[in-house]
Amino acid sequence: MAAKTYTRFTAAEGVENALKMLEGRWKLIILFHLFGGRVMRFSELERAIPEVSQKMLIQQLRQMETDGIVCRTVYPEVPPKVEYGLTEWGQALCPALDALLTWAEEGPAIPAGAPDHSSRSIT
Amino acid sequence: MAAKTYTRFTAAEGVENALKMLEGRWKLIILFHLFGGRVMRFSELERAIPEVSQKMLIQQLRQMETDGIVCRTVYPEVPPKVEYGLTEWGQALCPALDALLTWAEEGPAIPAGAPDHSSRSIT
DNA sequence: CTGTATCCTCTCGGATACTG
DNA sequence: CAGTATCCGAGAGGATACAG
Numbered sequence: 001m002a003a004k005t006y007t008r009f010t011a012a013e014g015v016e017n018a019l020k021m022l023e024g025r026w027k028l029i030i031l032f033h034l035f036g037g038r039v040m041r042f043s044e045l046e047r048a049i050p051e052v053s054q055k056m057l058i059q060q061l062r063q064m065e066t067d068g069i070v071c072r073t074v075y076p077e078v079p080p081k082v083e084y085g086l087t088e089w090g091q092a093l094c095p096a097l098d099a100l101l102t103w104a105e106e107g108p109a110i111p112a113g114a115p116d117h118s119s120r121s122i123t
Numbered sequence: 124m125a126a127k128t129y130t131r132f133t134a135a136e137g138v139e140n141a142l143k144m145l146e147g148r149w150k151l152i153i154l155f156h157l158f159g160g161r162v163m164r165f166s167e168l169e170r171a172i173p174e175v176s177q178k179m180l181i182q183q184l185r186q187m188e189t190d191g192i193v194c195r196t197v198y199p200e201v202p203p204k205v206e207y208g209l210t211e212w213g214q215a216l217c218p219a220l221d222a223l224l225t226w227a228e229e230g231p232a233i234p235a236g237a238p239d240h241s242s243r244s245i246t
Numbered sequence: 247c248t249g250t251a252t253c254c255t256c257t258c259g260g261a262t263a264c265t266g
Numbered sequence: 267c268a269g270t271a272t273c274c275g276a277g278a279g280g281a282t283a284c285a286g
Contacts, residue, residue: 004228008155014150014222023146025279028138032131042248046282058249065242068231072242079247080286084210089231097138099219104141105127108191109213118194119188120229148259165268176260179268202267203266 003032018096021067026060030098031086032071035094039085069093141219144190147183148173151220155211157193158217192216209211 006014022028026049033040033048040048042122061084064070069090075081086093131136145151149172156171163171168180182209187193192213199202202240209216 006224008158009152011220011224012151012155012222014227017150018223019142022142023278027130028135028142032135035131046248048245054249055251055281055284056279057277072243074244076244076246080249082248087232089226089229092226092229095221097134098224100141101129101134101137101223102214103215103219104137106215107211109210119197121199122199123199135282169268176262177269178261178271179259182259205268 001039021064021069024060024063027064030057030060030064030084031069031090031093031097034084034086035091037085038089039073039083042082042084045084064090124238133187144192145189147184152222153180153187153207154213154216157207157209158207160213161220162196162206165205165207168207171178187213205212227237 009083022031028050029049030045033045042061045061046052046054049057059106061070061072065072068087071087071090073083073085075083129164145154152172152175153168156168165180165184169177170232172180184193184195188195193212194208194210194213196206196208198206
């Protein structure tokens with residue numbers, strides 16, 4: 001396992017690629033509904049996330065599918081039935097997001113008080 | 124250390140908060156320039172990231188400062204001198220971003236081939 | 247049930263010029 | 267040197283209506 005080397009720019013780019021796949025008003029919510037190997041139909045997701053429009057739901061699902069995070073399974077029946085689940089790689093996101101969650105939870109050391117910019121001034 | 128409990132929604136929300144602080148065309152690049160306790164003046168950052176405009180550079184720096192990630196130090200001299208560095212909490216982002224980087228690097232299991240949607244069809 | 251197709255709004259980011 | 271102010275275009279996301 002050859003450890004990759006990064007410059008400040010390539011590292012930023014790598015993380016940006018990862019973030020691009022998570023950006024989108026609904027992707028994280030979808031993700032957390034699908035973690036743990038759960039599989040859901042389109043209409044289930046609609047009901048589970050009432051605020052989302054069909055257009056956005058399908059759009060973000062398809063993007064994640066293209067990215068290889070989500071797996072879409074079509075059952076050729078009448079009426080149609082489509083299920084969404086995570087790929088192995090998608091499941092692997094869980095610990096990475098946990099790291100972010102933990103970090104966010106630690107909070108800024110100076111949480112209260114500072115309403116505006118917390119600049120220091122050396123005199 | 125009471126382990127927090129999350130619903131699918133609060134977990135998504137927590138991660139979203141974290142991501143919101145990282146979203147922005149230049150934040151990650153700035154971050155990676157400041158990791159390792161490095162401290163840089165405004166003009167240094169400008170030269171290190173030639174593509175960014177003054178407006179965006181200052182805007183993203185100030186946002187990260189407000190979020191408690193970046194620390195801004197003003198030296199009241201003529202000409203002005205301002206230095207930017209990471210807070211402790213900002214430095215703590217490094218391992219979390221590494222997790223994402225590592226994940227992204229693993230890549231989707233089916234990287235090549237699939238030009239369009241990789242749906243499965245159960246017949 | 248599972249999507250497409252339009253339209254519309256609002257925010258982000260870039261270009262440019264000016265200031266203490 | 268280190269910002270601030272203004273204008274502008276592109277794209278993300280929402281509402282709504284329609285289709286296989």
